Amino acid sequence: xxxxxxxxxxxxxxxxxxxxxxxxxxxxxxxxxxxxxxxxxxxxxxxxxxxxxxxxxxxxxxxxxxxxxxxxxxxxxxxxxxxxxxxxxxxxxxxxxxxxxxxxxxxxxxxxxxxx
Numbered sequence: 001x002x003x004x005x006x007x008x009x010x011x012x013x014x015x016x017x018x019x020x021x022x023x024x025x026x027x028x029x030x031x032x033x034x035x036x037x038x039x040x041x042x043x044x045x046x047x048x049x050x051x052x053x054x055x056x057x058x059x060x061x062x063x064x065x066x067x068x069x070x071x072x073x074x075x076x077x078x079x080x081x082x083x084x085x086x087x088x089x090x091x092x093x094x095x096x097x098x099x100x101x102x103x104x105x106x107x108x109x110x111x112x113x114x115x116x
Contacts, residue, residue: 016045023054030055086110 018026026044030037030051037055041048082094090110094103 018046024058026051027055027058084110 026040026046029035029040037051038048041051044051082098084092084107086092088110092106092110
């Protein structure tokens, strides 16, 4: 008697398990400038949705709101440098004269956590 339900499909994939270190390495690769989550996922043999899930899981309880501000002594406007570190880990450093509209756009983009 040949019961097809009991046969093993040689083409079926075995579930792959990733260690925490492997997940962290893949997530870090997606955060690199110019990286594509889909490309990293394809290279690793996982679906992009799985990689997005790992990103959320590894971010865990990282605050996504405002971060504490540290005010330093006042310096002359022509010699000053402004550095902002966002909760996403992104940093923005501005030296010299600043176009307010451009700075507002950059701050808004970095505050949303988008990296390009």
